[in-house]
Amino acid sequence: xxxxxxxxxxxxxxxxxxxxxxxxxxxxxxxxxxxxxxxxxxxxxxxxxxxxxxxxxxxxxxxxxxxxxxxxxxxxxxxxxxxxxxxxxxxxxxxxxxxxxxxxxxxxxxxxxxxxxxxxxxxxxxxxxxxxxxxxxxxxxxxxxxxxxxxxxxxxxxxxxxxxxxxxxxxxxxxxxxxxxxxxxxxxxxxxxxxxxxxx
Ligand SMILES: Nc1nc2c(ncn2[C@@H]2O[C@H](COP(=O)(O)OP(=O)(O)OP(=O)(O)O)[C@@H](O)[C@H]2O)c(=O)[nH]1
Ligand SMILES: [Mg+2]
Numbered sequence: 237x238x239x240x241x242x243x244x245x246x247x248x249x250x251x252x253x254x255x256x257x258x259x260x261x262x263x264x265x266x267x268x269x270x271x272x273x274x275x276x277x278x279x280x281x282x283x284x285x286x287x288x289x290x291x292x293x294x295x296x297x298x299x300x301x302x303x304x305x306x307x308x309x310x311x312x313x314x315x316x317x318x319x320x321x322x323x324x325x326x327x328x329x330x331x332x333x334x335x336x337x338x339x340x341x342x343x344x345x346x347x348x349x350x351x352x353x354x355x356x357x358x359x360x361x362x363x364x365x366x367x368x369x370x371x372x373x374x375x376x377x378x379x380x381x382x383x384x385x386x387x388x389x390x391x392x393x394x395x396x397x398x399x400x401x402x403x404x405x406x407x408x409x410x411x412x413x414x415x416x417x418x419x420x421x422x423x424x425x426x427x428x429x430x431x432x433x434x435x436x
Contacts, residue, residue: 242329243346245283246322247275248376249290249297249336252312255423260292262336264422267432271422274339276300282346283332287325289318314397315376316388323385333378335421340435341377342418349379352411359384360408365416373410374419375399 249262249272256264262272272288280286286302291312297304305325307317315333322331330353332346342348342363349361363377376399384406391402413419422428 241282241284241346241350243283243332243350243379244322244326244328244330244382245279245286245346246318246326246331246333247272247279247286247288247336248315248318248333249288250307250312250318251315256425256428260290261422262290263293263296264428266339266422266428267435270296271339272297272300272336275334275336275341276302278339278341278343279332279334279345282343284328287322289321314399316392316397316399316402319378319380319399320385320388320392323380323382323388326382326385329382331380331382333376333380335376337423338377338419338421339431340418340420342413342415345377346379348411348413349377352409353379353381356407356409358407358409359387360403360406362403362408362410363419364410364412365419366412366414367416371410371412373400374413375403377419 253261263270288297288304290297294304305321353361360380363374364371
């Protein structure tokens with residue numbers, strides 16, 4: 237399957253991880269392996285190729301054999317800075333983003349987002365989850381057409397960084413996933429310990 241998806245997977249590992257004490261979150265140990273490895277393993281069968289977006293420890297990330305791309309500006313301006321670099325380096329028709337800190341990400345993420353994108357002839361589809369009857373956007377789990385580079389550059393050049401505001405300028409939609417746990421992410425040492433226990 238991986239030779240025919242037309243999708244580049246972008247793993248976002250470029251954040252500050254302040255709630256984790258400012259260390260490089262993608263490299264902290266999760267079941268004795270760097271956290272990003274779980275995200276790579278989940279994403280790899282769903283895409284043609286992978287890009288890693290990181291702003292620190294670039295040589296360590298390069299060890300996985302995929303291109304490592306840094307944000308254009310070194311100011312940690314948020315995930316859209318990573319999206320922008322992903323789109324600039326994407327050589328396939330679609331880009332699928334996922335964060336480095338969600339080791340249980342859905343194995344059918346690409347398939348479901350792509351089906352929605354094609355059905356609605358959309359430019360971008362992001363994941364959502366439903367908790368207590370309320371729908372929550374999971375905007376960093378996002379499939380988009382790679383031609384959106386022009387749109388994102390224009391949006392960022394206005395000084396805006398809000399991901400949901402960019403989405404509203406596009407032909408976009410969402411897919412609601414039932415399995416909330418697949419989107420569990422690790423922001424604090426406590427969340428890391430809890431998720432390790434849960435996914436034993
Ligand atoms: N490229 C890039 N990615 C970012 C940036 N800020 C956050 N991200 C990524 O966006 C995703 C969601 O961000 P958070 O979960 O808040 O991670 P974080 O910002 O590193 O952590 P906190 O500092 O604790 O908020 C993660 O995959 C981050 O790596 C940034 O400035 N640049
Ligand atoms: Mg953050």
